[in-house]
Amino acid sequence: xxxxxxxxxxxxxxxxxxxxxxxxxxxxxxxxxxxxxxxxxxxxxxxxxxxxxxxxxxxxxxxxxxxxxxxxxxxxxxxxxxxxxxxxxxxxxxxxxxxxxxxxxxxxxxxxxxxxxxxxxxxxxxxxxxxxxxxxxxxxxxxxxxxxxxxxxxxxxxxxxxxxxxxxxxxxxxxxxxxxxxxxxxxxxxxxxxxxxxxxxxxxxxxxxxxxxxxxxxxxxxxxxxxxxxxxxxxxxxxxxxxxxxxxxxxxxxxxxxxxxxxxxxxxxxxxxxxxxxxxxxxxxxxxxxx
Ligand SMILES: [Fe+2]
Ligand SMILES: [Fe+2]
Numbered sequence: 001x002x003x004x005x006x007x008x009x010x011x012x013x014x015x016x017x018x019x020x021x022x023x024x025x026x027x028x029x030x031x032x033x034x035x036x037x038x039x040x041x042x043x044x045x046x047x048x049x050x051x052x053x054x055x056x057x058x059x060x061x062x063x064x065x066x067x068x069x070x071x072x073x074x075x076x077x078x079x080x081x082x083x084x085x086x087x088x089x090x091x092x093x094x095x096x097x098x099x100x101x102x103x104x105x106x107x108x109x110x111x112x113x114x115x116x117x118x119x120x121x122x123x124x125x126x127x128x129x130x131x132x133x134x135x136x137x138x139x140x141x142x143x144x145x146x147x148x149x150x151x152x153x154x155x156x157x158x159x160x161x162x163x164x165x166x167x168x169x170x171x172x173x174x175x176x177x178x179x180x181x182x183x184x185x186x187x188x189x190x191x192x193x194x195x196x197x198x199x200x201x202x203x204x205x206x207x208x209x210x211x212x213x214x215x216x217x218x219x220x221x222x223x224x225x226x227x228x229x230x231x232x233x234x235x236x237x238x239x240x241x242x243x244x245x246x247x248x249x250x251x252x253x254x255x256x257x258x259x260x261x262x263x264x265x266x267x268x269x270x271x272x273x274x275x276x277x278x279x280x281x282x283x284x285x286x287x288x289x290x291x
Contacts, residue, residue: 002158004183011150011191023048024093031086041082042074045089054092054116055085062277063120087135091119091142094196098149105163106152107240114232114240115142121271122228128267129256131220140205140225143198147189147206148242155181163241172245174210185242186210213251223252231268235275 002010026044030036046052052073059076060069070076077085095115102108122141126133151159158180165176177184190207198206201218205225208215215222226249233243253259258267 001180001182004181004187007155007181007183007188008191010154011188012195023051024090027089028086031082036082038074038077041077041085042072045073050096051089051092054112055080055088058088058116058120061116061120062274063124084135084138087139088142091139094143095146095149098146098153100153105160110236110238110240111145111148114236114243115145117232117236117275118142118144118225118228121231122224124271124274125228125231125256125267126224129224129258131224136199136202136205136221137224140202140209140221141228143189143193143202144206144209144225144229145185145189145242146192147185147187150188150192151177151181151185166241166244173242174245176244184210210246210249212249212255219255223255226252227256227258231271234268235272 023044027041030041030044045055055073055076056070058064059066059080064080066079070079080088095112099108099111100106119138119141123133123138126137131137151162161180162173162176165171165179166173169176171179174184174186181188186207186209190203193203193206201221204215204217205221208222209226209229212219212222212226229243230246230248233240233246248264250259253264258264
């Protein structure tokens with residue numbers, strides 16, 4: 001078995017990606033330029049089909065609360081705003097840069113749906129609970145499980161073994177990871193976030209999304225992302241196996257003051273309704289694109 005230090009070294013060294021994929025850097029530059037027009041930005045994003053589809057999916061999420069269907073990138077830019085768009089594009093690019101296609105061990109679409117749902121839910125939950133909503137809440141939600149992509153892509157054999165344990169035993173996904181690697185996808189994701197020089201509290205949120213009680217930099221952010229993750233996982237039509245056995249953490253619920261089971265249930269109910277609308281919108285969207 002590799003030691004956690006070896007894994008950390010490997011995670012931080014094999015991934016010789018530029019800090020950000022080219023398209024993300026170009027978008028950031030354009031957004032930072034006050035003279036950039038929506039249509040110029042739109043053109044750039046539109047050169048990347050997959051990116052376009054994901055931006056539109058997020059813009060059309062009822063969690064963003066926009067009543068009309070957003071079918072063009074130009075319109076999405078106006079609705080989301082430059083800054084929100086920048087965060088969305090960066091985080092989508094980061095996750096995409098890691099990802100490979102689906103195989104028998106990895107459901108790429110399910111992974112994306114979970115990432116996006118966690119992002120929009122984290123943002124919504126923050127707003128509903130009266131936290132100042134920063135882009136980091138969304139970005140953290142979107143990136144929280146990127147360690148899973150790292151394992152799938154760069155630790156093939158270990159990943160396969162973890163999946164077998166998840167399927168064949170009663171262990172939770174985290175226990176399966178611990179038993180094979182000595183660490184979990186949360187730490188692995190945190191190491192990569194560190195390597196990518198993401199802000200400290202995002203590193204912490206990714207690293208501790210399953211152990212929010214250990215957070216000390218930004219407890220709000222970690223708790224919000226943890227809860228959004230569990231909400232997302234409980235609501236998805238086909239729960240992700242790599243989150244098998246995930247439960248709400250008492251510290252996070254207490255911290256956000258949603259530890260009353262009835263209150264939690266009410267949130268769950270409200271969000272479930274929104275997810276239903278979300279799924280219908282997404283299905284329609286996929287169909288209209290002929291996907
Ligand atoms: Fe996770
Ligand atoms: Fe997750």
